Amino acid sequence: MNKLLGVSPRHPGLWQDIPSTSMGASSGNEITTMVTETQGRDEFTQISAQLSQLSQQGRWIVLISPPNIGYKQMLAAAGVRMDRILLVHAKDEVETLWAMEKALTSGTSSAVITWTNSLDARDTRRLQLVAKSARAAGIVIESASENTNAHLTTSTMNMQDSALSQTTLFAAVH
Template identity: 75%
Template sequence: MNKLLGVSPRHPGLWQDIPNSTMSKKTDIETMLSHTQGRNELKQICAQLAQLSLQGRWIVLISPPNIGYKQMLASAGVRMDRILLVHAKDEVETMWAMEKALTSGTSSAVITWTNELDARDSRRLQLVAKSAQAVGIIIENANTHLPDSTINAQGEQVNQGSLFAAMH
């Protein structure tokens, strides 16, 4: 065996040449503070999401509020068959779902709507970012409810017709 290795390094990790792998790619998790339940922030990243949806991996939306995100994404050219919705029951489950989606290797982007992160959750996400294989975006303070007049004043009305049936 020593004759086969010669003077090459003995550690197997040093034999691998992985300059273009996902392990060498550093992925950050971006946090965006929102006063519009994430509507404006989602508009900013729609073009990027459209490109990512062409990769064939999932775009994961975790606990999105009803801000008309489906119409925004579809009009930006995002492949809707690549959208995966996750409805978490609380903040703990939301962070767990984001962590799993970022590190699974099956997602190209993970967008999470959540309340303000505490120090523990921020540290946890810093650790997750080291092994993340997808773009991570956290929209903070997004679950605070806005009055309807604020949403409508922003120039786009959410089509709520499909949510309610007329009763006679």
């Protein structure tokens, strides 16, 4: 047997070619941006049924810097397990994006929802890079009052509309 192994590593775990999807990472997760004029109330109502399904999986649903829009009542009415909600209050936009990045890549969350004023091109690019290694679905709810054509182009708005027209925003998370 020693002659068959040669100089290859002796631990059997090193021989196996384990794809990253079997270790909990899921590829193809996207971070969806929703522009809102209602502080995210309408958008949050749209996704609350999907959050209910995700809360039954036992992983965290992370809410970062939510405004006071009655999200607790919306979640309870949708049947979300309240013991699976993790609430994060960030002091500024930098900390908000850092918390979102960590929650998306930790492997303990099924969904991460962040409320923010606006994202510049650098922040948008940072989230695109995070999406490549994300293990959870991410949603950024941006305030429309801060987005007076600052960085949203027509193509960006069309991508957002197509993302909202899908049957579920969390299709890649299992």
